[in-house]
Amino acid sequence: MTTRTDVVVIGGGQAGLAAGYHLRRKKLDFVILDAQGTPGGAWQHTWDSLHLFSPAAFSSLPGRPMPARPGPEYPGAGHVVEYLSDYEQRYDLPVHRPVRVRRVRRDGDRLRVETDTGVWSARAVVSATGTWWRPFLPAVPGRNAFPGRNAFAGRQLHTTGYRRPADFAGQRVVVVGGGNSGAQIAADLTTHDDIDLTWATQRPPRFLADDIDGRALFDAATARRRALDEGRTDTGGVASLGDIVAVPPVREARDAGLLKASPMFTRLTAEGIEWADGTRAAADAVIWCTGFRPALSHLAPLGLRGPRGHALTHGTRAVEEPRLHLLGYGDWTGPASATLIGVGRPARDAAGEIAELLGR
Template identity: 85%
Template sequence: MNTLTDVVVIGGGQAGLAAGYHLRRRKLDFVILDAQSSAGGAWQHTWDSLHLFSPAGFSSLPGRLMPAQPGQEYPDAAHVVDYLSDYEQRYSLPVHRPITVRAVRRDGPRLRLETDAGRWSARAVISATGTWWRPFLPAVPGREVFAGRQLHTTGYRRPSDFAGQHVIVVGGGNSGAQIAADLATSKDVGLTWVTQRPPRFLADDIDGRALFDAATARRRALDEGLTDTGGVASLGDIVAVPPVRAARDAGLLKAQPMFTALTEGGVQWADGTRAQADAVIWCTGFRPALSHLAPLGLRGERGHIATQGTRAVDEPRLHLLGYGDWTGPASATLIGVGRPARDAVADIAAMVTG
């Protein structure tokens, strides 16, 4: 099968759906290819206690406000999955799943997509695969000798999975703090939280609304050649969502400095101090999931694809959406992806109809 269309969107999570909304409004011929078997993107694979940083009204995709979740100021991940599923259906977005895009190649005036369900040929491609599928693990000595369980943020679900065990959580960002708080409040789990630098909690009254404003202000300043405001990083690293705030205020979130190596039975610090551990959870971030774009040869020396806005500089038929500030202020968030999605589709529409 070799299907022709104007635009192919790779990824059916929040970024892909935002792109689909604007493509539908422009009345372009398009499809969304999603590797997942059901709607909801990465939100359907998160840990049980995860909640948004912002109220529902400030966590919406273009065209459709997220309804409030009864009894919750900050909706949980299951509510987000329901919202994304409803969003797909409301706008009749042509999502095909499960289909994995293995490669995108140049094919004369078009781009050819090779998948596990045939080929698509498009005049433009929007890559919206996110980062969840490419977890980053640091090269720490001893990882191969540690006898316990090692998992990344992507593999964590609930404290009961570690009942009777001592767990070391690595990472001073939001995921590390939230998972550490989740485990710290369980009476059946021992916890050591380690961070590269002392944890930097944002002020308790700051949530996703302020973070979006900070990211937008930074992008505006950079675009206008003004002094870098520092954006979100200038405010801190950890949003004090209610569970994190409660654990912190109870004295349960006391971080230790980063260890220097893993041992067979735990971890060891530079001064020789050791701690026993049954499991290590690496909350150490992600990298963009872009292996499908490798045949285009767009990566620079540090593996970064140069972009102008969302458009790839060396392949103007390709747009990258939802990978963070790299492709638009706060574009890895529900509320932040709408504007870069609109701009990407406007650029594509001009090319396709021009």
């Protein structure tokens, strides 16, 4: 059975909800298909101590400010899940879950969205699946895996699998990655005295100034996009400021001398890690905080091509398939669009272009 609608939004996290808000304002007929069984997107799967980079007032989706709560200035992941659940209910967004989208195909003047519960036929599609569901593990050119990764006898997990320090009590743990996730998880592990921590990074960590938070990052990303659009010199955006936001737990661990980075090792051994000079260290677990890639396998039948695996876009619209918009995957689909505060503007633009495409 095939169900027809104007727009199918794939993904019910923050980007999908922002799209739904603006599609509703355009009075379009749409559905949001979410693979998760409950509201909250990827936020319901993060580690226990994760907090936002910004206060609640600067972490809101369009139309509804995130409420403040007692305690730390920066809200935790649980608070974000509550906010997204409330947002979905407040605007009565038509979210269907759990529904896993398998493929999107061209079907004449429409797009065919095939799921594990049926088929939808849409005049436009917004892909808002994010990156959490496609963790990236490093490899060496010409090889399928980082040297020795299959030989290591201990436990290996990605950022997506980490929850709390207590899970590693009494162990020797290697955290790999010099970005925010690596720094935050390394700092989290320092709260347990019986954990022997090694933090390995490709280059010395670059901490942003302590007074910089998500507000400044959004401004930097927006200024970079404006400069590029106007043909001016690339400002470098967020990357020009540093790699790691010094949120309170990271700052405390750094200032206490507990957050010291080691150069990246060259291979794993059965017992641990080994550097280029032959120095070795034993390890019970390795946590790969090595980033993510866009979760776009459902779009493979469309045959979209672009640099670094990204479909070519004009704003959020796919150049090779103008009925498709990509939302929330990072700066290539809108400045800071992978953040709560940043996704609203590209979501508004996408809804506006879709309404124009449909003659509304």
